[in-house]
Amino acid sequence: xxxxxxxxxxxxxxxxxxxxxxxxxxxxxxxxxxxxxxxxxxxxxxxxxxxxxxxxxxxxxxxxxxxxxxxxxxxxxxxxxxxxxxxxxxxxxxxxxxxxxxxxxxxxxxxxxxxxxxxxxxxxxxxxxxxxxxxxxxxxxxxxxxxxxxxxxxxxxxxxxxxxxxxxxxxxxxxxxxxxxxxxxxxxxxxxxxxxxxxxxxxxxxxxxxxxxxxxxxxxxxxxxxxxxxxxxxxxxxxxxxxxxxxxxxxxx
Numbered sequence: 001x002x003x004x005x006x007x008x009x010x011x012x013x014x015x016x017x018x019x020x021x022x023x024x025x026x027x028x029x030x031x032x033x034x035x036x037x038x039x040x041x042x043x044x045x046x047x048x049x050x051x052x053x054x055x056x057x058x059x060x061x062x063x064x065x066x067x068x069x070x071x072x073x074x075x076x077x078x079x080x081x082x083x084x085x086x087x088x089x090x091x092x093x094x095x096x097x098x099x100x101x102x103x104x105x106x107x108x109x110x111x112x113x114x115x116x117x118x119x120x121x122x123x124x125x126x127x128x129x130x131x132x133x134x135x136x137x138x139x140x141x142x143x144x145x146x147x148x149x150x151x152x153x154x155x156x157x158x159x160x161x162x163x164x165x166x167x168x169x170x171x172x173x174x175x176x177x178x179x180x181x182x183x184x185x186x187x188x189x190x191x192x193x194x195x196x197x198x199x200x201x202x203x204x205x206x207x208x209x210x211x212x213x214x215x216x217x218x219x220x221x222x223x224x225x226x227x228x229x230x231x232x233x234x235x236x237x238x239x240x241x242x243x244x245x246x247x248x249x250x251x252x253x
Contacts, residue, residue, distance in 0.1 A: 001030060055079060056143055056152060059162045067138035067149075068092070068120040068129075069166050082163040089166045091117070095134050096167070096175045104182060105130050135176050141165035195242050196220060205231035211238065 004011045004021060012026075013019030020026035055062045060079040061072050069092050070082040095108055105127050112125045119125040120133055136149045143152040143160040152160045194211030201208055202222040209220040212235070219235035 001027070001034075056160060057154060059143070059160060061162060065121070067136055067144070068133035069139060070163055084164055084166050092134055092139065092166065095130065096171065099134065099175055099178055105179065131179055135172060135179065137172070138163075139165065139167040139172060140169060194218070194220065194238060196245060200236075200241070200245070202231060202233050204233040207231065209236070 001011070001021060003009075011019075011021045018026060018029050021030060052062050058079075059081070061082050063080075066072060066082070069084060069088045071085050072080050073083050075081045098108060099105070109125045109127055109130050112119065112130075117125070120129050123129075132148065136144065137151045137159075138144045138149055140159075141161050141163045143162040144150060145152055154160055196209065197211055198208065200220055202224065205222065205224050207222050207224045210223055212219050212221050218238040220238060220241055221235045222231055222233045224231045224233075
């Protein structure tokens with residue numbers, strides 16, 4: 001209607017004589033129809049929201065991202081639910097055990113992608129996805145929402161149970177605490193661009209060296225140390241190695 005008024009174009013319905021925007025009555029009727037259509041749209045949205053909340057409250061799976069370790073299935077007369085996938089549950093337990101044994105998430109990610117193990121949603125593994133897969137409260141069988149996942153609760157404040165648990169709360173808590181301890185210590189180490197970044201290579205495995213700051217000093221470190229198979233070469237302090245390289249460059253000239 002706004003477009004037609006702006007461009008002086010008249011709109012008339014071929015089948016409904018009262019829809020004639022050239023008359024004041026036709027414009028009034030069209031406006032009323034638009035208002036009722038908007039009201040119906042809002043009503044549809046509200047019914048959809050209520051239906052979604054009802055399915056969640058009774059423990060049904062309403063659709064969306066499936067938590068790693070589970071798969072959707074149709075339950076007779078009860079709607080869609082989630083059930084554990086034995087192969088994924090076995091992998092979750094293995095990854096949790098290795099985290100508790102001291103391994104870091106990024107080493108597990110490198111190994112899983114190297115072996116071609118499908119990640120969540122069939123994609124490659126990433127640090128964030130792996131951490132979510134082995135620490136999500138969905139592993140307790142609870143309904144969750146958001147990222148990071150948060151537990152959905154009923155009117156009484158109790159967690160909504162949607163599936164059989166594949167992990168107990170105590171184990172899940174220990175895995176989270178272990179990963180959180182890595183996050184708190186990681187702040188002491190900072191990666192930044194160094195003079196020899198992209199120039200200096202490890203003399204043992206020929207991997208590129210990168211600059212790390214730990215405490216009072218900066219170091220060049222072999223990049224193999226962030227992977228599953230580190231070469232074992234030690235770090236070189238920046239204030240020692242850079243003057244040596246500068247001296248070698250000047251000698252060449």
